[in-house]
Amino acid sequence: MELSDRIKAARKHAGLTQSQLADHVGIAQTAISQLESGKTLRSSYLLQIAEACGVSVMWLASGIGGMVMPPEQAAFDLEGREQWKAFEEGMELAHRDIDENMASTVGAAPISAWGDESLLDDEVGIPFLREIQLPGGAGHTLIEQSHTAKLRFDKHSLRARGVPFDKAFCVIISGNSMEPVLHDGSTVAINTGQKSVVDGKMYALKHSGQLRVKVLYRLPGGGIRLKSHNNAEHPDESYTPEQLNENEIEVIGRVFWGASFF
Template identity: 40%
Template sequence: MRKNTSGPRFKALLEAANISTTGFAKFWGTEAQNVHNWYTRGVPAYRMEEVSRLLSVNSEWLKTGEGTKEAPSLNQPASNGDSFDAHDPQGAYRFIHPNDIELAFFKETPLSNGSDKTHVIQDPDLSIRLLRAPLDQLEIRPADAICAHMIGNSMAERIEDGSIVAIDRGLTQVVDGEIYAIEHDGMLRIKYLHRMPGNGLRLRSHNSAEYPDEVFRPAQIEEQRIHILGWVFWWSTVSKRRPVVPFL
């Protein structure tokens, strides 16, 4: 495994963009000291992709200094104009038809066999097609859109257990009361998010009777590796039962 030497490059990128340590920390929702630590220790591995995407650089270059600095770009459309492949820092998506787009699936999976620790990664065996029009209407870049499964009944009556959710990784800044996908110490969670004074964060479930609010201070957000994956902009919910038609 290549050593993470991203600290100096991360600092240089902020300086080149005229972004202060305090300004970046405020945008990220963390303490300025944590950002200072990244200058020497490097950007944490679990934040590398999002920081790279935010700063428009190749995550491998940021981590190790190897490869091209520029983020991977879209390939040109095929000659018939119907489909093309494209790559972004966390995987690939494909346009199947001018009106459709195929989105990658992400899932929570153990770090290793027998481990009780998990992380969120792309599932190479799953994908879903959506109409492109809603993404265009919501100004969502196809490269930022991914899908995942809703697990559990914490959002019941709004998003049912087993539903598919679509996530915009381009919107990670918290807008109070909106639904977001987060990675919480390796666990994939879907919650309403609210900002709290002092850069804290409140997680709220739709099924609040069974799942009370959770409030995290900035230090806890860092310690528990709470990472906002993106805004949930679409979900599929299928009725759990077929209605019984009475005899006339």
């Protein structure tokens, strides 16, 4: 279940309209609408939304646990709310640190990170997707879009490859599983409008809040096989449809570009 689905479910649980929820939180109704439609991928008002709807903030933010906690777990959620407040207060600083790290990492590749103000008329800035550590120290992460670090791409090149500008995102490779094709720190660009698996093509995946890049193959019955180029250290992984759901594995988009120094 995506953040947009959880916010909608929380609002309906509370019996509120979008306008009523927005009034409780102190934001515009359009902000709630954009969250529920998935047009907005993050919000600094998740704690307020959770409180207004009477749901767990950890569930709302990450899908961890149940939507409504039983009384014996209320203290845990209260602790989670306090952690989330501290998390939100440090979020902007964390974002800045991560974006600066992205810029330095991508700077070693053939294309560098730029702001929108430097783009030419025939260029578009493609934002990054990144992992954000959730509070609590349990290693839980969620994936969200960076609103600062971007790579510049030629619009004609994207059109020639059938990539809609608003469906393109960049992902940084972590680890050696895709060597020797893509090294640790390499950057790939994905088309989130292409999620249907074509055997032998490379895709970005969301796996329990973790970003992964793998070569995919379809399996009978709707499952998929994940293949790493460094197969000696990272053996193939096969999942049935049920296991994909249990492990929260979702295809985000197909890789159409990559860059790396060797």
